Amino acid sequence: MSFNLRGAVLANVSGNSQQELKxxxxxxxxxxxxxxLPGLGVLFEVIWQHADATEKQEMLSTLENGLKKG
Known part of the structure; x- marks a missing residue:
């Protein structure tokens, strides 16, 4: 039996407002x-897939800086 985590997460938040997503x-x-963590990964995947090159670079810079501080 296979469970589609990605599909379950997307179905769970589909149609949610920004406030609900936050x-x-x-x-x-x-x-x-x-x-x-897997659910957050699915949400990040959606963000990444819909980001342009500049937004992706901003995310990578934020991630890199956050990991340096962490």
Missing amino acids: ATIVDAISSGEEKM
């Missing part, structure tokens, strides 16, 4: 639960 992200991060 609440989902904040809740997932603040809970600190490992089981939330």
Whole structure:
């Protein structure tokens, strides 16, 4: 039996407002639960796929800087 995590996450947040998406992200991060990480990965995948080259470079710079501080 195969579970489509990507599809489940996308179905769960499809049609959500920006406020609802933010609440989902904040809740997932603040809970600190490992089981939330794959869902955040799916959301990041959507962001990455819809970002232009400049936005991708900004994300990479933010990530790099965050990892230096972490």
